[in-house]
Amino acid sequence: MGLRTKIRNFLYKSKFNKKISNLEFSGKNILITGANSGIGLELTKKLLELKNNVISTYRENSDMLRKINDKNLKITKCDQRNLNEFENLKSELENIEIEVIINCAAVFGPPDQNIEDLNFEKFKEILMVNSLSILKIIQTIFKKDNKLELVVNISSDAGSISLNKDGNFYIYRSSKSTLNSITKNLSVDLNRRNGAIVLAIDPGNVKSNMNPGGIIDTEKCAEMIIDLISRKTKNLNGKFVNLLEHEIEW
Numbered sequence: 001m002g003l004r005t006k007i008r009n010f011l012y013k014s015k016f017n018k019k020i021s022n023l024e025f026s027g028k029n030i031l032i033t034g035a036n037s038g039i040g041l042e043l044t045k046k047l048l049e050l051k052n053n054v055i056s057t058y059r060e061n062s063d064m065l066r067k068i069n070d071k072n073l074k075i076t077k078c079d080q081r082n083l084n085e086f087e088n089l090k091s092e093l094e095n096i097e098i099e100v101i102i103n104c105a106a107v108f109g110p111p112d113q114n115i116e117d118l119n120f121e122k123f124k125e126i127l128m129v130n131s132l133s134i135l136k137i138i139q140t141i142f143k144k145d146n147k148l149e150l151v152v153n154i155s156s157d158a159g160s161i162s163l164n165k166d167g168n169f170y171i172y173r174s175s176k177s178t179l180n181s182i183t184k185n186l187s188v189d190l191n192r193r194n195g196a197i198v199l200a201i202d203p204g205n206v207k208s209n210m211n212p213g214g215i216i217d218t219e220k221c222a223e224m225i226i227d228l229i230s231r232k233t234k235n236l237n238g239k240f241v242n243l244l245e246h247e248i249e250w
Contacts, residue, residue: 034105038208042222080133130175162249187238
């Protein structure tokens with residue numbers, strides 16, 4: 001890594017060195033998708049520490065979730081590529097009133113996403129995981145008298161149409177743009193129905209299985225997400241923001 005890159009990474013990371021104390025977000029029934037690694041796993045741990053009841057989903061491997069020893073954690077399988085898996089999720093949640101949903105499940109897709117190499121079967125699969133499945137989750141848990149208060153969709157600035165100056169990565173960009181559009185639509189519909197708040201968050205360059213070269217660690221990212229939604233939720237309905245609370249163009 002060259003000196004310029006080191007300096008650039010240091011300056012980027014320093015922007016997120018916000019000291020967070022006394023997180024207040026407790027007593028909720030929270031559904032977190034894609035929670036066996038990355039941001040979803042850290043959110044699971046921290047929200048359990050804050051005395052919430054957490055239902056965490058995984059696609060295939062649940063080893064990291066099963067290492068968490070907490071009676072308030074419920075683990076359930078949901079491969080969001082497969083519509084049939086949502087029937088299992090529905091039965092698992094039948095007697096639980098979900099108040100908060102945090103959608104973390106995401107995949108980047110194949111490394112080659114230029115026009116010449118587009119794999120349309122993969123394209124459909126990634127659209128399902130990264131965006132369309134969010135609607136299926138809402139449909140799965142939604143009732144006329146539901147207590148849903150908050151939906152947080154973990155997005156990416158790669159999905160911003162206005163900020164796209166580089167092109168390429170058609171599959172990932174399109175899936176996140178679709179997620180952003182769904183977020184905006186839900187923010188109108190669910191808020192009108194029962195006052196629920198719906199927003200999209202770009203977590204930035206976070207180190208994860210999908211992005212091993214990331215700069216921000218997942219623990220810091222999870223802290224900042226919880227801090228953000230615990231303090232300013234009412235002002236964030238229908239917004240697309242980063243961890244520093246700056247609004248991002250759709």
